[in-house]
Amino acid sequence: MILITEMIHPIGLDILSRYDDDVYYDPDLHQKPEALADRVALARALIVRNKTQVNAELIERAPYLRVVGRLGVGLDNIDQGVLQQRSVRLIVPQGANAVSVAEYVLGMAIAFQRRFPRMMSQLRQGQWIRDMSGGELAGKTLAVIGYGKAGQAVAIRAQAFGMKLRIYDPYAEVEDSWKTESFEEAVEGADIISLHVPLTPQTYHLINSLTLSLLHSHSLVINTSRGELIDELALLKALETEKLAGAVLDVREKEPPGPQDRLAMLPNVFSTPHIAGLTEDSQIAIARYVAEGVKEVLDSNL
Numbered sequence: 001m002i003l004i005t006e007m008i009h010p011i012g013l014d015i016l017s018r019y020d021d022d023v024y025y026d027p028d029l030h031q032k033p034e035a036l037a038d039r040v041a042l043a044r045a046l047i048v049r050n051k052t053q054v055n056a057e058l059i060e061r062a063p064y065l066r067v068v069g070r071l072g073v074g075l076d077n078i079d080q081g082v083l084q085q086r087s088v089r090l091i092v093p094q095g096a097n098a099v100s101v102a103e104y105v106l107g108m109a110i111a112f113q114r115r116f117p118r119m120m121s122q123l124r125q126g127q128w129i130r131d132m133s134g135g136e137l138a139g140k141t142l143a144v145i146g147y148g149k150a151g152q153a154v155a156i157r158a159q160a161f162g163m164k165l166r167i168y169d170p171y172a173e174v175e176d177s178w179k180t181e182s183f184e185e186a187v188e189g190a191d192i193i194s195l196h197v198p199l200t201p202q203t204y205h206l207i208n209s210l211t212l213s214l215l216h217s218h219s220l221v222i223n224t225s226r227g228e229l230i231d232e233l234a235l236l237k238a239l240e241t242e243k244l245a246g247a248v249l250d251v252r253e254k255e256p257p258g259p260q261d262r263l264a265m266l267p268n269v270f271s272t273p274h275i276a277g278l279t280e281d282s283q284i285a286i287a288r289y290v291a292e293g294v295k296e297v298l299d300s301n302l
């Protein structure tokens with residue numbers, strides 16, 4: 001069986017259904033632990049997004065499993081060590097949603113600088129207010145934290161907009177003129193900080209009361225990586241006390257954050273439901289890559 005436990009673009013489902021007549025697809029299966037355990041016991045391939053916890057407990061129940069396909073790039077829900085021990089291959093569509101993420105970041109940065117949402121809501125209320133306090137991206141300093149696929153896609157577009165770049169990633173090759181030696185050096189006084197690191201013990205609460213104190217009161221923080229990179233209580237305090245100009249939050253410590261979401265209620269917070277990398281274009285590319293990768297592993301003798 002090919003088991004798909006979360007939403008997949010129909011193109012991926014079509015490729016897999018033509019290949020194998022035993023495909024089980026339930027986009028909500030990740031929320032049903034008992035049904036998931038029953039199904040995974042028969043699976044040769046398991047395809048997930050970011051909600052299914054692919055850990056030792058699940059893998060133990062999957063004696064026939066040969067391949068896991070991840071419909072996205074963050075791997076914090078997947079225990080790679082356990083997969084290696086069991087010689088289960090992992091298919092990850094590296095970079096397949098980087099352009100969508102980068103366009104989201106630049107789009108939100110412009111929308112924030114130009115105050116578009118506020119003006120649109122004023123117009124809906126019949127108010128024609130020609131506010132001239134908006135700013136340009138050109139000449140502003142952007143700190144990119146993490147210079148992998150998404151960070152690079154953001155940097156190249158920001159450069160085209162005439163922004164000054166500071167990039168912090170101790171593990172990647174970075175152009176000398178952009179590279180900083182520390183996270184603090186990158187963010188101190190930057191106009192916009194955009195996070196593109198995976199969630200690891202080192203990056204958990206990277207933005208906290210201490211690091212927030214390095215930022216300017218006019219700074220904007222953009223998080224499209226993982227909610228846990230930001231201490232949300234510290235962020236709320238910085239925004240409410242005007243120590244920080246705003247935040248763009250595509251990802252949250254708790255998803256969905258629930259009805260009493262004070263952060264999303266603030267006028268200087270632009271929040272979206274974890275969709276930065278989620279476009280029709282990226283989902284087609286991801287579904288194709290994962291479906292073809294899974295087929296290849298199942299066809300091989302590896």
Ligand code: NAD
Nearest residue numbers: 074146147148149150169171172196197198224225276277
């Ligand atoms: P990537 O693996 O290509 O790049 C991650 C980069 O972070 C690497 O270059 C790595 O060296 C660097 N890094 C790791 N630890 C670091 C640290 N402590 N300090 C500085 N740099 C560090 O991944 P990507 O495709 O660029 O995506 C980045 C993250 O964004 C993913 O892990 C995922 O969690 C998230 N993401 C979210 C969405 C969304 O829809 N919101 C979409 C795609 C990716």
